[in-house]
Amino acid sequence: xxxxxxxxxxxxxxxxxAAATLVVIxxxxxxxxxxxxxxPHADPHLPAAQEHRLLAATDAASTATSKAELVSKGRxxxxxxxxxxxxxxxxxxxxxxxxxxxxxxxxxxxxSGKVLFGRDPPNLVGAAKTAxxxxxxxxxxxKQMVVNTIVGHFKAGAANAKDHPDVVADQAAALLAYVxxxxxxxxxxxxxxxxxxxxxxxxxxxxxxxxxxCHGGPQFTDNGMHNTFVPNRDGWDDPGxxxxxxxxxxxxxxxxxxxxxxxxxxxxxxxxxxxxxxNARSSISPLNLTPQEVDDLVAxxxxx
Numbered sequence: 001x002x003x004x005x006x007x008x009x010x011x012x013x014x015x016x017x018a019a020a021t022l023v024v025i026x027x028x029x030x031x032x033x034x035x036x037x038x039x040p041h042a043d044p045h046l047p048a049a050q051e052h053r054l055l056a057a058t059d060a061a062s063t064a065t066s067k068a069e070l071v072s073k074g075r076x077x078x079x080x081x082x083x084x085x086x087x088x089x090x091x092x093x094x095x096x097x098x099x100x101x102x103x104x105x106x107x108x109x110x111x112s113g114k115v116l117f118g119r120d121p122p123n124l125v126g127a128a129k130t131a132x133x134x135x136x137x138x139x140x141x142x143k144q145m146v147v148n149t150i151v152g153h154f155k156a157g158a159a160n161a162k163d164h165p166d167v168v169a170d171q172a173a174a175l176l177a178y179v180x181x182x183x184x185x186x187x188x189x190x191x192x193x194x195x196x197x198x199x200x201x202x203x204x205x206x207x208x209x210x211x212x213x214c215h216g217g218p219q220f221t222d223n224g225m226h227n228t229f230v231p232n233r234d235g236w237d238d239p240g241x242x243x244x245x246x247x248x249x250x251x252x253x254x255x256x257x258x259x260x261x262x263x264x265x266x267x268x269x270x271x272x273x274x275x276x277x278x279n280a281r282s283s284i285s286p287l288n289l290t291p292q293e294v295d296d297l298v299a300x301x302x303x304x
Contacts, residue, residue, distance in 0.1 A: 057169030074178025105266030117238035128180035201300025220253035
């Protein structure tokens with residue numbers, strides 16, 4: 001039977017529309033997947049039941065072995081480049097728990113390889129007490145962040161999550177114990193031997209500089225999300241969190257001298273640039289710090 005031309009045209013249009021829709025869906029999925037593959041901490045979007053099973057198994061594994069043994073095993077996993085899909089050990093970006101200045105800012109790309117934005121590896125000092133996690137604060141607990149990393153970044157992570165959850169749980173318990181054990185080095189701040197400049201900087205940090213408003217407490221963070229108007233790097237557009245809009249997670253300042261470059265996108269190369277930004281261009285400026293006061297604030301942060 002021969003279809004009328006008008007009906008044939010309608011059917012061809014429907015087929016074309018369906019094909020176009022599939023292409024759009026595939027492109028969107030590919031982009032998300034590609035970005036996830038370039039982000040070792042991306043949410044693998046596991047089914048809720050599977051995720052609950054992994055987190056519960058991690059809790060069980062955390063109590064089945066001594067803390068010292070877990071920390072030792074976790075340290076080994078943290079520095080093992082054979083586990084990751086692209087040969088990237090955790091320690092390659094978070095050297096000794098802080099950040100690797102030689103690593104720089106890590107690009108995040110779409111499926112075509114175009115760099116959309118970059119992220120600076122965050123400092124892991126005191127990580128157990130600095131929830132939420134990720135620069136956009138999208139992960140509530142360190143346990144969840146560790147499980148996400150194993151499932152999404154380790155070679156056998158996704159398969160083990162489905163077929164061998166105990167393997168993921170054992171690795172997660174060990175990595176969680178190790179990362180939770182990372183402490184700042186003992187510095188002149190801890191020893192009470194700061195320089196006169198650093199002591200003046202501490203007064204500014206708590207007063208005129210207003211730094212303590214976000215970087216207070218023993219971890220030097222309020223565990224909050226803030227939009228301080230950090231500039232994008234050329235050609236990059238990182239929107240940040242959705243609530244609050246354009247906000248990023250407040251990092252700890254312990255061991256901060258070893259955490260260059262600075263901000264979520266590594267836009268500032270040293271602590272002086274950070275202080276000058278907050279003094280003149282941030283959401284809390286102008287602070288009206290003098291050049292000497294800028295020097296003193298930098299000296300204080302270098303003592304942390």
